[in-house]
Amino acid sequence: MALRSPTLLLPLICLLILLVYWPGLSGGYVFDDFPNIVHNDNIRMEHLTPGALASAAFSSGSGPLSRPLSMASFALERHFFGLAPFPMKLTNLLIHVVNTLLGFLLLRALISGLQSRHPERVRLLVSPQTLALLVATAWALAPINLTGVLYVVQRMESLATLFMLAGLLAYVHGRNLVDQGQARRGWSWLLGGLCFGGGLGVLAKETAVMLPLYALLIEWLLFGLGKDNPIMRKHLLRLYGLILVLPGIAALLLYLPGILSGSAYAHRPFTLEERLWTQAHVLWHYLYWIVAPSPGALTLYHDSFPVVRGLFQPWTTLLAVAGLAGLLLGTLKLRRSAPLLTLGILWFFAMHLLVSTALPLEMVYEHRNYLPSLGVFLAVLGLLFTGRDGDSLILGRQALATGLIVIYGFLTFLRANEWSDPVQLAYFEATRQSESPRANHDLGMVLAIIAPDANSIQFSQAMASFAYAASLPNSTLTPLQALVFEHGKHGLPVNPQWWDDMREYVRTNPLSAQDLSALRRLVDAQASGVIRVDTEELGRLIREAYSHHPRRAILATLLANYLLNVAGEAEEAGKYLHRAVALAPRSSLRWAHLIQYQILMGQLSEAHVSLERLQELNSLGRLNDLIADLDHRLALATRAANHRDSRP
Template identity: 40%
Template sequence: MLTFATQALYTGSDPWPLKFINVLIHMVNGVLIYILSSQVICFVFKQRSTKRDWLISPELLAVLVTAAWLFSPMQLTAVLYVIQRMESLSALFVLGGLLCYWEGRMRLIGGKGFAWPLIWTGLVAGTLLATFSKETGVMLPLYAFLLEWVVLRGRGVGGFEPKLIFLFIVTLVLPGAAGLLLTVPSALNGNAYAGRPFDLAQRLWTEGRVLVDYLHWLIAPTPNALSLYHDDILVSTGWFSPWTTAASWVLIALLLGLAVRLRKRAQLFALGVLWFFCGQALVSTYLPLELVYEHRNYLPSWGIYIALLGLASAWQPAVAERSKVLRTLVLSGIISMISLFALFTAIRSQIWGNPYRLAYFEATTHPESPRANYDLARNMLIMSPDAKSAIFHMGMTQMAKTSRLPGASLQAEQAMIFMAAKNNLKVESMWWIDMRRKINFQPMSAEDVSALYALINCSNNNVCKYTKQDRMQLGNTLLFAMERYPKDAAVVTLYANYAANVVHNIPLAYSLMQRALAIMPSNFNYWNNLVTMQVALGEFKNAQVGIERMRELNGKGIYDSAIRIAEESLVNKKSAS
């Protein structure tokens, strides 16, 4: 956020400078990846029992691994999707911390000074900075442990360093145990999955297939397979539903077992495989996150390329003449693969260069993706000059198609209602019926809540010209949602907003605000809403109590302005009365 704030100060919200800085961060990460690759590969080569040359020299292999990582089409969303600067910036600090750790370990092995300060700084400072960019930064100590376990093996001046055990207990074991204690209970009791169309078991089953898809897209990507949206993925409901669920987990188990077994004989392969799967341990296991995102592979993907290219270059035939031929073939294959990566990345970046072109490509390559189809319809409606234009009708038709897709949120119906009401067109009653049907049969997601809020806000801002029937339909839909989710404070607040601002039923709105606070008493915004209404109703004592509670919830001062406004409003209202 600090980098975004700095850019906003000088370049505003122009997307080109934002993306340009992201590309620069990616290039810096490429330099760090090369340094790490070179250090690890050269260290492994020097420790080999036999000194026969590899098919590809360690220095060249590090360049090829870096090129594969830099040009991989899978990296594009972490770079050109501006908000995912959090991913690339976190990776920058992880890589910086690991290189600091590695330098400290080299000093420790060589008997040089200042080793332990570098080791501790790399793990502690690197982890903090990386985590302040994105939560995945907490994986830095695990990556360091993999380097230690597979490559360095605890070496010190006189052999194994016992201090390393204490180091990883402090930086990895204890924080990891604390994280599990904090996050596992909510995942097991099902509350965390209330807003997801899958449960914990289904997520774990599905993630096996997702991880295999990641491997496929990293090694042999195709432009049509890669996408910003993967919400059309089929959720696994059992080991054999579909059958690829069990097959995927068997493949993952085999790869992990092979990596552990070959830890001493094929270190680069073992390190790479373990690096990839450990890098996915936070985002592809029990946490109730979305099922698929390509940017989750930004740093873990290095493991796949060092494993694949390291395995291809380490083998050496007995006959020297065959070695030259094999070296040429292997090198040509690797260069061809990297060239294809660069070509696919260039094609993807060209598609991303225009919002409509991107939306059209995503919707045509992922026709069952509600988000991709919604984005296309939204772009059509934005581009339309008026409601009589052909592209407006195309957009409404596309939006209607989106609303019928399996798993689609309320956004499509909300958009059709919004555009019709804004342009004095008839709001179809079927759109409201479809919204209530989805509320009844699908979990209420954050997107659904936002869609309903947009319909209320549209009326409050006099953008939507609702008829009396439209306002009644909106109220019935919100009431249905509240009856379906009576313990969801956000849904209750929606109906309170409607009661206060659309139909002006102040007593109902007041009681609903109190109800939302009873469900979630630590929400600052709910208290702010209640105090605003209490001031308007002349309940000054209650409002003062509410303001005191707002102060208690203002832990870091981020709500200072809201509290000041509430206090001024209370004083002015008292004076006026």
């Protein structure tokens, strides 16, 4: 595999990536695509104006920064192409191709740098360019990275990765310039990579905060942290103290109290300890799925992954923890003799230090390995092609590497075909993950959509899927809500047990974003006449949810919505809208709901005060259109009130 110019293959590899993923572009939206894109009217722009784009960009409730770059891209595509998923999936695929090119360039720089600086430690049977190309290709075609491409909302992950890779490439270029004596130019590139790569990255998704850690890893293994230049080392230590240590301490001070007290886990069905023990198993599964994927293991949903309750519950947790510790310690010990292996393994763990430790995230998602898996392939293929000239097994190594890449591409192609049709995908997911409530609920949703009427076999199968999903031990509120919704939609009797089960659920479980969305959909559908269910039963459910979770602003708003638009108790609704803004004073949405209510009820002086509070939240002009609309409504209401008062 001695290619004279491996870069000539890059166009062919890009074409191969497009061909492998192309079948999946015809598929539909899944899971979190719906609340973030399909049902998110805040990204629908009537006119393409800076204010409308800013409002759409900050319309996501995900993360502390709302991921404005990602959301703005969704809003622009929706504005020009509507809600067709094909353009959005195609954009994701093109981002993936760009990431492959950036990954190749970065890997080539890293491998070449390590080999030139430490030729006695990095003995490769192929050129650095060839190894970089093999690693980038394996990563681009790896089945585990499919959800980072075809799962539309995960553009947040791939776009953040794009800026991280570009930032790291600029950092490496700058450090090389510094070592060559071009300090000014070098520092410009170095700092530019960190600032712009990290800054733009976190505006796509907060995982880009790990860019400085990746840069430090490269600095340590490739450049030695300026060990031969005391002045450079001093500058570097100051730099990383400023961009890594201080932000790390600030983050700990901000989040650690809530994590340790358990309040951060109030909305999760597991504790901090249980999450940490479980992640010891999850990380091994990730490594297995990256290197040796199987069609039966990779799936959109992993909500049936068993939660580990303690170090010996089950006892294999001890082995998992010990294995991870041994892998890390062994990797560190081999940093001099096998720097590529060390770089690859630590690259994998660097991101998981954020997403697989104490933060109260869901347990398992494949897309969390989008960037980390690049390190795993570097470690595996770097180890495979490490040896001395004249190695008798070189042909076998080449065949193994080629075979792995072919298998990865073939499995991803098969998986992309599964994603090409929503009904097909739903059946595959429910079959593979038979204990997954989400997979079975989604199958029911797809069947309910294609069912011609309530007497069809598809409708019966949909209800059976909902009922089965609701019966699973780790189920959520959504299957029960779906049973009530579909029966109310088709005028069928609603089983009283479903209401009882939903009330029991909201009493005894933390409510996830999906649970809250399910409750909101019931209220909205009843208010708009889409469904007809027992108003009193619905009210009891919403009141039960609010009484057991009184600190959730969204539930206060939901109860007000029910009282105002379903029960007709307008005066009572105002109390809960005020409660919502008290719980979430920085939420523009809560203030907008309150202002609309105050205008409706003729509380015009109060509405003026609330509008002033909303204007205080108008950073970057993102609320300009909303404020203008509310101000116009308030002005009309004020003129109408003045006209009434002026009548004799």
